[in-house]
Amino acid sequence: MIELKHIEFAYESGSELLRDINMQVNDGEYIAIVGENGSGKSTLVKLLLGLLEPSKGELKNTFSSIGYVPQRFETLNSQFPITVYEVMEYYRRILKVADKQAVRRCLEQMHVYDLRDRLIGTLSGGQCQKVLIARALLGSPQLLIFDEPSTGIDVKSQQELYKFMQELHEQGITIITVEHNLKFAARNADKMYHVMNGHGHFCNPQEYVQEYMQDNVGGAE
């Protein structure tokens, strides 16, 4: 379980981005975090991952292992000379996963084992996303966090991706995903967490999408 109570966050130079975030994510849930660009969704994810410390408030995390799937090229250098196998093997070693077969198993689970000798920068968006999910699965995570997983990938890959996410959820893995793809988010998620003006609240996925459609005709993806 992750519990956030009255979380506030401000970057050094900027104004307060998150003002009063209260959120509880229970084991086995599938939560989609939604909100406008710049609303603080990604910052909230960084707080959940422990990459940032809240300025105020209390953050409790009982998950012993967390896997993270970043936006494809947001944090990764596409020119980096590294093969898919190297990414997986070195990550296995820093996670201290003793089972050497884990690399093969996770790549096979995501159907990308045959890409193991390719440079990561030469993969398509969908292929890269699958490799990043395989990497996140290496530590047998209880919680998987995705940051806008459908960004930069084609529709067919998106459908595959959300099917995988649903399968992982059915295996009992808790999922938190920052979403701009409301169609898939509404279909998969148990709950939506809407971040706006530094505050956040849970809402029903279907109701949220309906409201969004009314406010932005044709705006929902």
Add this chain to the structure above:
Amino acid sequence: MLEYAFMQNALLVSVLISLMCPMIGMFLVLRRYSMIGDTLAHASLAGVAVGLLAKVNPIISAFAVTSVFAVLIEVLRQRFRRYAELILVIILSLSVGIAITIISSGMVHTNVEAFLFGSILTVTPDDVLAVAVLCVISLAAVYFLYPQLVMLAFDEDGTKIAGVKTRLINYIFALLVAAMVAVSIRVVGILVISSLIALPVAAALQLGKGFKVTMLAAMVLSFIAIITGLVTSYWLGAAPGGVTALVSVALLLLIIIYKEIRAVL
């Protein structure tokens, strides 16, 4: 040529440099820290000057002083993320200021040119020992921290999430850069070190291979550049640093031209 003890010393040191520079340079280039390597190379002149003044082996003193500057850069980089280049200018001014003051005041009597451009005549058995010790420790550190260093360069957030103490690894890496600079001073020369950090890696990157293969290729290219510099230096009497830099550039250009021709055909 190899019957001379000074050439044997120079050759041994050259082989070790060709391992060290691309190994550390690979991480510097991929983390876009090439300028940190360049700054520390220049900063090492202060270490050499202090060593000559204190009558300590200049390689050891260069390692000690460059380590202080390297750690200082890392500390300031954490604090002033938006002014990374300014930090380098400050460190450069401080170190070169110290070096020029000591050397120009006449407190030490030495041929500064040998340190700036490299020299094959001045490598003493003590230097070989110092270089060997620094290399063995550095190679061991990179061997044990290899996955952490690669992942930190590839995906810093992912590495932090995996539980790696990234700040500690960054400090250790700063010391490794200082060791690389200190090792290279004698044969390659302070002014040329940065070309050996970046150019063989830049050339190897053109091959489009994975991390390990790219690093090994960079080591081979670096070895060719240094040995050519060494041999030419022996026959022409020129400083090895100049030829090493020129061969590094030539190798990079040859690989780029080869790639372009292959793409057209």
